[in-house]
Amino acid sequence: DVKVTQSSRYLVKRTGEKVFLECVQDMDHENMFWYRQDPGLGLRLIYFSYDVKMKEKGDIPEGYSVSREKKERFSLILESASTNQTSMYLCASKQGYNQPQHFGDGTRLSIL
Amino acid sequence: QKEVEQNSGPLSVPEGAIASLNCTYSDRGSQSFFWYRQYSGKSPELIMFIYSNGDKEDGRFTAQLNKASQYVSLLIRDSQPSDSATYLCAAPSGAGSYQLTFGKGTKLSVIP
Numbered sequence: 001d002v003k004v005t006q007s008s009r010y011l012v013k014r015t016g017e018k019v020f021l022e023c024v025q026d027m028d029h030e031n032m033f034w035y036r037q038d039p040g041l042g043l044r045l046i047y048f049s050y051d052v053k054m055k056e057k058g059d060i061p062e063g064y065s066v067s068r069e070k071k072e073r074f075s076l077i078l079e080s081a082s083t084n085q086t087s088m089y090l091c092a093s094k095q096g097y098n099q100p101q102h103f104g105d106g107t108r109l110s111i112l
Numbered sequence: 113q114k115e116v117e118q119n120s121g122p123l124s125v126p127e128g129a130i131a132s133l134n135c136t137y138s139d140r141g142s143q144s145f146f147w148y149r150q151y152s153g154k155s156p157e158l159i160m161f162i163y164s165n166g167d168k169e170d171g172r173f174t175a176q177l178n179k180a181s182q183y184v185s186l187l188i189r190d191s192q193p194s195d196s197a198t199y200l201c202a203a204p205s206g207a208g209s210y211q212l213t214f215g216k217g218t219k220l221s222v223i224p
Contacts, residue, residue: 031210042216043156043200050210058211090155094210098144098163101202101212103155 002027004104006091012110019078021107023091031094032074033101034058034066036087043090049074081111114139114205118215126223131188133218135201138182145184147175148200150217156200160186191222 007022025032033048035058045058047066055066063085067075074093078085088108092101115138125131137145144163148156162168162175162184174187184203188195198217205211 033211040216043214045211048211097204097210100146100158100161102158103148106155108153 002029002093002102004091004093004102006089006104006107008107009105010108010110012112013078013081014112015080015082017078017081017111019081019109019111021076021078021089021091021109023074023076023093023104024072025074025093025102026072027093027095027102028071029093029095029102030071032068033092033094034064034074034076035090035092036060036085037090037106038087046076083111085109086111114142114203114213116201116203116213116215118199118201118218120216121219122221123218124221124223125191127191127193129191131191131195131220131222133186133188133199133201133220134183135185135215136183137201137203137213139203139206140179140182141206142203144204145175145177146202146212147173147184147186148202148214149195150198150200152197188220191220193222193224196220196222 003026034046035043049068065077091104094101147160150156160175176185200217201215202212
């Protein structure tokens, strides 16, 4: 089974802080994704990566950056956290084009 | 912009009945479709995928794909209260894309 591990289930930070969310997958998948999910808005893609050191902006990249130094790890960075970034953050990975995405357990982030 | 549309529900069915969840998609070139189940506060979990026209059965779940009409459905037979969740439909975001476009989900409630 694919295992996608997110570093924290719950996280509370203050506005202006730099926040790091970590995601690790154990299946040697090429592609990794970061989403946020808010009530009524569904899953929204923030960034994705199709290879080490490669990244592409998703639908809502503003206020976020990412890092992929190793194939198994994809980090999401909130450069200066704001209250409107309070959300559930979900990491996913997949291999080929017609393959499903596999999600981690999610991080519920609160910015105070 | 590729679209995946779902009725948001809630859809309520009595225990033991068949629950029918529907999804339409805009991209005629889509070749693979995925159904995820998401319990409240949890991350999406893959339950079915389908690539070919027709039906695919897995236990109490049946996925149906009609490419001519551009819809995909999920049938849950002998519905149980534990099936109460939000069901997300997803399809590739375009030809050659590794991204998935997700519907906003249909909330299913199975009434004991």
